Amino acid sequence: MESVKTIIRNxxxxxxxxEDNVIVVxxxxxxxxxxxxxxxxxxxxxxxxxxxxELIEKIQIEYDAPPWQIQEDIDNFLKELSExxxxxxxx
Amino acid sequence: MKNRESQVMDLLIGGIxxxxxxxxxxxxxxxxxxxxxxxxxxxxSDYFLxxxxxxxxxxxxxxxxxxxxxxxxxxxxDEFIASIDLGKKIAKVxxxxxxxxxxxxxxxxxxxxxxxNNGFLVHAAGLSFQGKGYVFSxxxxxxxxxxxxxAQDCKVFSDELVLIRQINKHNFIYSTPFHGEFEGDILSxxxxxxxxxxxxxxxxxxxxRLSKIEIFTSLMVNIFFFSWDDESNQxxxxxxxCIGESQSGYKVDxxxxxxRRVINGISKNNNSQ
Numbered sequence: 059m060e061s062v063k064t065i066i067r068n069x070x071x072x073x074x075x076x077e078d079n080v081i082v083v084x085x086x087x088x089x090x091x092x093x094x095x096x097x098x099x100x101x102x103x104x105x106x107x108x109x110x111x112e113l114i115e116k117i118q119i120e121y122d123a124p125p126w127q128i129q130e131d132i133d134n135f136l137k138e139l140s141e142x143x144x145x146x147x148x149x
Numbered sequence: 150m151k152n153r154e155s156q157v158m159d160l161l162i163g164g165i166x167x168x169x170x171x172x173x174x175x176x177x178x179x180x181x182x183x184x185x186x187x188x189x190x191x192x193x194s195d196y197f198l199x200x201x202x203x204x205x206x207x208x209x210x211x212x213x214x215x216x217x218x219x220x221x222x223x224x225x226x227d228e229f230i231a232s233i234d235l236g237k238k239i240a241k242v243x244x245x246x247x248x249x250x251x252x253x254x255x256x257x258x259x260x261x262x263x264x265x266n267n268g269f270l271v272h273a274a275g276l277s278f279q280g281k282g283y284v285f286s287x288x289x290x291x292x293x294x295x296x297x298x299x300a301q302d303c304k305v306f307s308d309e310l311v312l313i314r315q316i317n318k319h320n321f322i323y324s325t326p327f328h329g330e331f332e333g334d335i336l337s338x339x340x341x342x343x344x345x346x347x348x349x350x351x352x353x354x355x356x357x358r359l360s361k362i363e364i365f366t367s368l369m370v371n372i373f374f375f376s377w378d379d380e381s382n383q384x385x386x387x388x389x390x391c392i393g394e395s396q397s398g399y400k401v402d403x404x405x406x407x408x409r410r411v412i413n414g415i416s417k418n419n420n421s422q
Contacts, residue, residue, distance in 0.1 A: 072382035074390045076365045081390075083382045090369055092362075 063149025065136060066107040071144060073101070086143045096121060097135060104145065110136065159189040159196070161337065162259065163312040163323040165266060166193055171201040180251060184326045186336045197238045197262065201251065205229055205243040213257060215375040222261050222376060229254045235265050256310060256327050260373050264384050268314035270373040275306030275322050278412055282322035282340040284311055285401065286371045287348030292403060296348070297331045299408045305335055310373055313342060313392065320392055344415045345398040347371075355406030356399045356414050364398030365389055397422065 071084045080098035082091045093101050096117065103116055110132070118128055139145040155172045158181050166189060171177050181188055205228065213226045220236035228250040231242035240258060244250045256270065263269050273286035274293040278300075285296045297308035306324035308331035314321050320342040324335055346356070347367045359367065368389050397419050401411050 070379045072379055072386050074365075074386045076362045076390055076393070077360065079362050081365065081369075081386060083386055085377050085379045085382060088377045090366070092366065 064107045064109060064147075065104060065113060066146045066148065067101070067104045068144055068146060082144050084143050089142070091142055091144060096131075100132070100135065101144075159192055160184055160187045161189040162187050162255075162325060163263065163266075163268060163314060164316075164339065165259070165262060166196040168196045168198050169201060170198060171203070173201075173203050176201065176203055176246075176251070183252065186324075186334070187326050197240065199240045199242060199258070202241070202243050203246045205245045207245045207247070213375050215257070215261065215377075217376060217378040217381065224254075224257050224261070224375070226253065226257065231258070233258060233261055235262065252327065256373065257375060259312070259325075261376055261381075263312065263314070264376070264381055264388075266314065267316065267388055268312060269385065269388065270310045270312055270325070270327070271368065272309065272371045272373060273311040274300075274308045275311035275324065276300045276412075277304040277306060277322075277338065277340045278302065280340055281343035281416070282306070283344055283346060283412060283415070284313065284322060284342065285346045285348055285403070286311075286368070288371065291348040293348070294329050294331050296403055296408065297333070299403070302409070303412075304338060305331060305333055306338065307331075307335060315388065315392055315395075318395065320396055342396060344419060345392075345396055346401040346411075346415065347398070348403065349400045350402055350404055352400050352402035352406075354414065355403070355411045356401045356418070358418060359398040359400060361393055363400075364393040364396070367398065367400075368393060 071082050073080055073082045078095060078098060080093040080101045114129055114132055140147050155170055156174055156177055157168050157170045158177050160167050207228050210227050215222055215224045222233040224231045228245040229242055233240040242254050260270050271286055273284045274296040276283045287293055294308040297305045307328050309329035310325055310327035312323040312325050321339050322342045323339045324337055328335055399415055
């Protein structure tokens with residue numbers, strides 16, 4: 059995951075912010091995905107494509123957790139979003 | 150005996166006027182009887198024309214499918230195939246000559262057309278009590294028909310699919326001819342929506358107020374929806390979000406609590422917020 063160049067939102071996906079959550083619906087999966095808390099924040103940050111490292115830096119500034127924990131959580135989360143076709147990972 | 154000359158009849162459902170054209174006079178008579186409360190008398194010039202042709206041979210299809218290209222939707226089910234042009238407000242449907250097929254098509258038709266009119270159909274029992282609308286939503290076997298049957302002193306709007314629209318930032322509930330096993334009369338009607346309720350069990354006091362995200366997700370999973378293209382998805386979640394933001398929502402237990410008590414509790418809770 060460290061070699062990942064750019065993370066891009068699925069810009070065709072329908073989405074909506076509801077309280078602290080982001081709801082994403084993709085026509086490919088026909089499912090509603092709820093991105094809670096940090097997940098919703100990651101979706102917001104990905105409004106502009108960015109690298110994994112940039113994303114981790116931004117989350118580290120905003121959230122109080124050990125860097126290794128943030129990196130591991132973000133890598134797992136990005137993998138999950140990619141499998142659900144919510145984001146595309148280039149690189 | 151079929152009369153091959155085209156005839157028309159007019160229906161008004163959810164504030165949307167449709168003109169049904171068919172050359173089968175028996176079909177039109179049967180439809181007029183089935184939808185009698187929704188037959189329109191004061192006609193307007195703004196209508197959606199649906200041409201019905203009863204020549205479809207039923208085919209086994211896994212699920213209802215809807216595909217979109219620009220403003221044209223193609224819908225297919227076991228017993229009908231249809232093209233619905235939202236831009237031209239014209240639909241053409243080939244139906245199998247079987248009972249209930251046109252009703253089934255109209256449900257799909259409205260699920261598409263309503264999105265362009267700030268509305269949707271939701272799996273729910275709809276009730277009007279003292280001029281206020283209550284939606285009791287839930288999946289199959291959740292108790293919608295039982296709710297409608299229990300609702301004395303209430304007008305029943307449906308026991309299966311209720312229509313919700315937002316007009317000028319106000320939410321309204323409309324009755325529909327799309328019902329389940331409820332035996333009573335369902336008349337054409339529309340009232341302000343007072344609360345969205347989701348049928349559940351084991352709720353202390355019989356009702357529990359929901360957060361906005363709980364309202365959103367509970368409503369989304371119960372909406373009657375087949376058009377999974379990106380544009381329709383975005384329209385739907387924007388609308389559900391607007392309605393969820395402006396409307397109170399509750400989880401309710403009508404298995405263990407009296408419906409009037411729950412409605413009174415919801416109404417008091419709404420007034421105290």
